Amino acid sequence: MARTTGSDGEKTEAAIRDAALDLISRLGFEAMSMRQLASQVGVQPAALYRYFPTKEELLFALMREHMENLIVSWGEARPVEGTIEEKPAGRLAAFVENHIRFHLARRNSTHVSNLELRSLSEKRLKRILDLRSQYEGELRSILTDGQRDRVFQIDDVSLTAMAIIQMITGVIVWFRPELRLSEDEVAANYHTMTMRLVGAVM
Amino acid sequence: MARTTGSDGEKTEAAIRDAALDLISRLGFEAMSMRQLASQVGVQPAALYRYFPTKEELLFALMREHMENLIVSWGEARPVEGTIEEKPAGRLAAFVENHIRFHLARRNSTHVSNLELRSLSEKRLKRILDLRSQYEGELRSILTDGQRDRVFQIDDVSLTAMAIIQMITGVIVWFRPELRLSEDEVAANYHTMTMRLVGAVM
DNA sequence: GAATTAATTGAACGTTCGTTTTATTAATTT
């Protein structure tokens, strides 16, 4: 056999991405074999190489897409200038809420992006870390502005930014949709904790 | 050749553990081969199997030891009953300080214990998660007591416990000894943030 | 100093890995 009836490059590529996110987040990147991936997609291993030249480039594509989506998501959620929400406290609230919702909606790719950095070559690792640093810079600038306006009490902006990122990303480690708390309640809770953490009066 | 001059089982086992922690934390468990490990220890691959029956049991041993050490460490650092430090705020301060110092002193095994859970069989995974839950229970009980005494303002004890654990464990992701902040400063900073997070007045 | 035990080597086992090559068929274009 060769080309199968109804086969379509775009659909296959999307199916590969989905299956890869599922398998990598469950088994880990190194533990997932290309044969396993092909089998889950319903295709022969060789077909994968039409879409991704190597296993590592597949991982890189998934991670880059995740980070770019995250940055775009924040760009759209960020309060517009001149509004009341554009003050530091409003921006921080928007940042936390967007971050929580984005990650809860993308558990698989979040796991992949957070746990598989070691499998990237130095060059590709740097590109992902640059995107990450760009995103974290948004948080740092919010904290710096709040410190300047004396609405936040922060000892060290960089350290606080890392602490907040770790805390709010950690939600995907324990949160399960079937648990007692809803996504809204979780987001509200993290918002409150973040505001207390930076010493903002609510 | 066979047994080498000066060879000693205890030393070899310790060397295997050290090398494994180093390699796994750098490459990941699946990416580390037993041949690589043997080479770093300075021994033939077959020699590893005198100390650990399988690769997975080696990983399990490293993780269990890490968690048991963490629990022992907290047992020794925990304030004694009847002292002023035994109030919730003092216990929380001790918990955060011990946690930060313990993890900063054991970067490799922390990475292994946090990132490689997926490589454990169901049974062994459960044993590690039980130890983890036992440790987290200590934090939850501190938060519960502080809530009862009205010295902490906490919406949800479990959620807050997870948030704090994620935040303070995250220190090893970014902290490098050569950076501007000392271990003492970092610990003090996390202590302040934690107290603010639970709404304690300092 | 002989017998025993501990520690390790060297070689090999079958399996699986990521990837490549070639052939074949479906869909699209001309």
Next chain:
DNA sequence: AAATTAATAAAACGAACGTTCAATTAATTC
């Protein structure tokens, strides 16, 4: 309807994997 391009299958490559086994030597015990 013929020619071309896109999508896949089938088979194979050499390399690396975790692990086992038998042989060998160092250290210890008697």
